[in-house]
Amino acid sequence: MRLHHVRCHCGRSRSEVEADIDHVRECDCSVCRRRGALSFRVAPEAIRFLTPLADLSVYVWGTGTGADYFCPTCGIMPFRKPSRLTQAERVAGKQPFEGWAINVRCIDDLSIDELPRVRIRGSELIIK
Template sequence: MPKTYSGSCHCGLIKFEVSADIDHLRECNCSICIRRGALNFRVPEENLTVLTPLENAVLYQWGSETAEDYFCPKCGILPFRKSSQLTKAEIEAGKAPFTGWAVNARCLSGLNISEIPIVKIDGASL
């Protein structure tokens, strides 16, 4: 059963709500995620309500420039992102595209991340 969580960056400039049944978190080892240290979970686009206009966030795109990483311009925290488009190899392997949001679980109030299983994602090999 999905639960609604309130979330924000560290300083509170970027605020959002997300409705999710968080059964696992994703830890990616790509060059940016390994530095960022976020633990993400995915939700359909309609399950994230951004309460602060996205124009208040800073958009960062790297590599293929198909992902959208939204950062707070004041405290630098990344509360959510749009995932990259699939690579040719992923499409050929039959992987289904994901068009929703990846939310940083570390930005949610009232979530005990130590109780949620972590799935390792090998983004470094993509």
């Protein structure tokens, strides 16, 4: 496992993630498409918040079960709490995830161009 330093553009939001990042997730939902984030999911115990979550702004949308944390100064989203599964996802057999999604674009020492991309079809989810 490698320790990665995650930060927003201005440095106000800082965290550390211990992970072997071997791919990135690229979602095409309305928010992710506009944001351009590439994410990697980590277990709750793999992230250490150096900036208290209360010091960040939060955006909740869609099912209202996920939360995008972003810096109130520069507006960059270094990580998010993924939404709980929809009924359609549960029926399709997807497994629940309780961890965090790190925006790998916020890791300075990571070459994201070499990582395989997993396409997530968030635009096709039916929110119920």
